[in-house]
Amino acid sequence: MPAAITSTAAHEHAVSQRADGLFHQNQSDIYLRTDRLFAGLMVLQWIAGIAAAAWISPNTWAGAYSETHLHVWSAIFLGGLITLFPVCLVLTRPGSTLTRHVIAISQMLTSALFIHLSGGRIEAHFHVFGSLAFLACYRDWRVLVSATLVVAADHFVRGIYFPQSVFGVLSASPWRSAEHAAWVMFENIFLTISIRQSVQEMKAMSRQRAKLEVSNNRLSETKERYIAIFENVVDAIITISLTGTIEEFNSAAEKMFGYSAEEVLGKNVSLLMPSPFREEHDGYLARYLKTGKKKIIGFGREAVGTRKDGTTIPVNIAVSEVILQMTGTSESRRLYTGIIRDLSEVKENIELKRAKAELVDAKEAADVANQAKSEFLANMSHEIRTPMTAILGFTDILVDNVTGPENIAAARTVKENGEYLIELINDILDLSKIEAGKFDVEQIDCSPHEIIANVFSLMKVRAAAKGLPLEVRIDGPIPETICTDPTRLRQILINLLGNAIKFTETGSVELVTRLLNGASGEPELQFNVIDTGIGISDDKIETLFQPFTQADSSTTRQFGGTGLGLTICKRMAELLGGRVSVSSKIGEGSTFSVTVSTGPLESVRLIHDVVPSADESVVQAMNEQTETLLHKCRVLLVEDGPSNQRLISYILNKAGAEVTVAENGQVAIDKVHAEGIAGAAYDVILMDMQMPILDGYDATRQLRQEGFTGTIIALTAHAMVEDRQKCFGAGCDDFTSKPIDRCKLIAMIKTHFKGEDATPTGEQPAAVLFSELTDDEDMLEIVEMFVDEMPDKIAAIEAAIAENDLATLGVLVHRMKGAAGGYGFPTVTEAARLADASVKAGEEWATIVSQARAVVDLCRRIRSTAPAV
Incomplete structure (x- = not known):
């Protein structure tokens, strides 16, 4: 309701404004027209006055001198003065108030002149009444006031001083002027009434016209708005008559149905309906006309429309009824407007x-x-x-x-067969993690020389067993370090070299490494595994990288294998930002190429050809040193399997440890309590995570809650990343998976064991202090350079500890983790890995410092034995 009131008030205001404008415009037009009328009239009066003066005066010509009568000169000069001034105003200021009043005064002065020229004849006085009537054409009663005042003043003055000029007698009563003024006032009264009525009529006409104009404007706006909505609305709008004839068809309807408006206007709306909707519509329309019962009107419903091309579309249609009253009659006309929405997109x-x-x-x-x-x-x-x-x-x-x-x-x-079975399990797990999108890779600085050396060391024995030479060649300088996942890269190379050795009976296997510029301009490291084996046909190459697929089904029977290796290699290489490709010829051999990104090389040295070699004596020396690595280390082995109890106890006892066995988590807790009371706490607990009664997860959590601060190493057969995180979450310090690697297990315990060293001071075990690449003369110089740089690395770590700079310390131990292994110091890598993991896990500062100092201690010991490097 308030909106309607506001709209009405706005309408009235618009009408009033327009009516005032029209009225003032009409007044201005009247003023202009009347000004022009009087300008012409006054000129004619001037000429007529001159003529009358010449005709009326009998003595216009006097004797032989032909003197002109004074009245003629009065008509010429006085009449000209009275006429020319208002005419000039009409020309210069038409329509102004001054011009109107000057014309009124001049017109009355002209009347006075005519009366004077006629000698005061009574007929001349009618000019006054006629002039007043003419002045009423202005429809401004104020003009009559000016004119009346001039007439009254003229009659009063001349009636006293020159009555013959105005009344035609030598003397006249003053009442005669009053009588004459009364008749003028009498006329003015009727003229004023007439003017007011005329003005009221002008105002009424102006308001009527204003209403019409405002209504027309609003109607035009409404029409334009309607047309804009009608033509631009997304939905189709169709208006039909009572008989179903289409009368309106908007642009959206044209697009929806494919017809132009010209094609459908005047035709029945059933044209747009398929059967049976067409018959249903016709029946409904007939029933509605007969009964008036609405079924569609006012309600929305779904229907089907037919396009020009014959296709059908689902639509929603809402119909409204409009009753138009015919102007001037009592008849009405019914129209029906349907708003139709295409439901195709909705569907x-x-x-x-x-x-x-x-x-x-x-x-x-x-x-x-x-x-x-x-x-x-x-x-x-x-x-x-x-x-x-x-x-x-x-x-x-x-x-x-x-x-x-x-x-x-x-x-x-x-x-060998057990190791093959473990390798098969690892392949299946890797493929499962890759397919699930849970295969994690890391990007750390590592040495490609060390990776090549390790792979060569592992694969040389396998090649030798088949009587094949395994050659390693570095084609040109390669980076000292690259940023990649060394474990995954090593796994790829081992798999490809293993396949090459497996499928090669005679000839050789070669690993060639070179530095390339990738297609994007980024540096890449390429590893080519070249063999002289059986080769692969072109039609089989595409299937090589599919899971459980080999080039020939007979290959599985002859050489064994699951066909998972190449699939895993390809997907691992892609995760490392690289690729795997192959070229081969039947009977001549194959070349498998692995390309990985090196990361930025701005500050990395390029090292020329270095060919790694392996000597089993190094491994043997390391194995011999393990017998004293864990001297006086008290280990609690929590393991429910009797065979594993015996095996791990044997390995640790051989390394010098004192081993106590607990068959489940509850027994382990009881033993920890008992030893704690006796004052002889365990240094390390090896905790199997799956056991009866109380498993390793709950046992670890309970020990941590009760205040046990010693090292707990998780021992589990699960190999998933989630299992490792679950172990750390329970409170374990480290993690190793089954089957147990003897050297790795001993090295891990040694990293955490803080007791006395088995070897006298100054004599450290080779597994800790000496590089695995010691016997490689080509690598010796590089290893020595790494050892020479250790004091700087030690100083940087100690400075970060002193300044409590966690960020810098994290960077340093992370770099040490990647670099140390590349130069043959796995124990340093393991110690740095622990520190790096603690930094990333947000461990306490004291724990991180302790682990970082373990890295520093190892580096110092290695440095102290530098002459023996």
């Missing part, structure tokens, strides 16, 4: 949402299945790795202790 969106919902459900089901698969693989891994720990461990012991070629060969066969 598609509904279908899309349904498909998305199904996809989400399918994804959730796939995630559940994937989780179930991951849990299954993890459990299978646990079930297989647990017995494999004992098998491989005791086989390793047998290899070192049995005598006789046949016994040694048998033991080694068991070990």
Whole structure:
């Protein structure tokens, strides 16, 4: 309601403003026209006055001198003065108030002149009354006031001083002037009434015209707005008559149905409906005309429309009824306007949402299945790795202790097949993690020379067993360090070299490394594995990188393998920002190329050809030194498997440790309590994470809650990243997976063990103090350079500790983790890895400092033995 009141007030204001404008415009036009009328009239009067003066005066010509009568001169000069001034105002200031009043005064003076020229004849006085009537044409009663005052003054003055001029007598009563003025006033009264009525009529006409104009303007605006909405609305709008004839068809309707407006106007709306909607519409229209019952009007409903090309579209239609009253009659006309919306996109969106919902459900089901698969693989891994720990461990012991070629060969066969089984498990787990998108890679600084040396050391024995030479060549200088995942890169190279050795009977296998500029201009390191094996046909190359696929099905029977290796290599290389490609010829051999990004090389040295070699004596020396590494280290082994208890106890006892066994977590807690009361706490607890009664996770959490601060190393057959994080979350300090690697386990315990060293001061074990690359003459110079730089690295770490600079300390230990392994110091790498992990996990400052000092201590010991490097 307030909106309606506001709209009405605005309408009235607009009408009033326009009416005032029109009225003033009409007044101005009247003033201008009347000014021009009087200008012409006054000129004619001037001429007529001169003529009258000449005609009336009998003595215009006097004797032979032909003198002109004074009246003529009066008519000429006085009449000219009275006429010319108002005429000039009309020309210069038409329509002004001054011009009107000057004309009124001049007109009355002209009347006075005519009366004077006529000698005061009564007929001349009618000129006054006529002039007043003419002045009323201005429709301004104020003009009459000016004129009346002039007439009254003229009659009064001349009536006293010159009555013959105005009344034609020598003397006249003063009442005669009053009488004459009364008649003038009498006329003015009627003229004023007439003027006021005329002005009122002008105002009424102006208001009527203003109403019409405002209404027309609003109607025009409404029409334009309607047309704009009608033509630009997204929905189709169709107006039909009572008989169904189309009378309006907007642009949206043209687009929707494919018809132009000209094609459908005047035709029945059923043209746009398919059967049976057409018959339904006709029936409904007939029933509505008969009964007046509404079924569609005022309600929305879904229907189907037919396009010009014959296709149908789903629509929603809402119909409204409009009754138009015919002007001047009592008849009315009914129109029906339908607003039609194309539901095609809505239907598609509904279908899309349904498909998305199904996809989400399918994804959730796939995630559940994937989780179930991951849990299954993890459990299978646990079930297989647990017995494999004992098998491989005791086989390793047998290899070192049995005598006789046949016994040694048998033991080694068991070990090799066990290692192959573990490799197969790892491949399946890797592929599962890659497919699930949970395969993690890291980007750290590492030495490509060290990676090549390690791979060469591992694969040389396998190649030698087949009588094949394994050659390593570096083609041109390569970076001293690159930024990649060394573990994954090593895994790729081992797999490709393993395949090359497996499928090559004669000839050789070669690993060639070179530095390249990638397509994007970024540096890349390329590793080419070249063999002289059986080769691969072109039609089989495309299938090589599919899971569980080999070039020939007979290959599996002849050489073994699952066909997972190349799939894993390809996907790992892609995760490292690289790629794997292959070229091959049947009977001549194959070349597998791995290209990985090196990362920025601005401050990295390029080192020329360095060919690594391996000497089993180094490994043997390291194994011999393990017997005293854990001297006086008290270890609590928490393991439920009897075979693993015996194996791990044997390994640790051989390394000098004192081992106590607990078969589950509850027994372990009881033993920790008992030893704590006796004042002989354990240095390290090896905690199997899956045990009966109380598993390793709960046992670790309970020990931490009760204040045990010693080292707890998780021992589990699970190999997933999530399992490692779960162990750390329970409170473990480190993590190792089954089957147990003897050297790795001893090195890990040694890293955490803070007791006395088994070796006298100044004599450190080779596994800790000497580089694995000591016997490689080509690498010796590089290793010495690394050892020479250790004092600077030690000083930088100690400075970061002194300044409590966590960020710098994290960078330093992270770099040491990548660099130390590249120069053959795995124990330093392991110690730095622990410190780096603590920094990233947000451990307490004291813990990080302790682990960083362990890195510094190892570096100092290595530096102290520099002459022996």
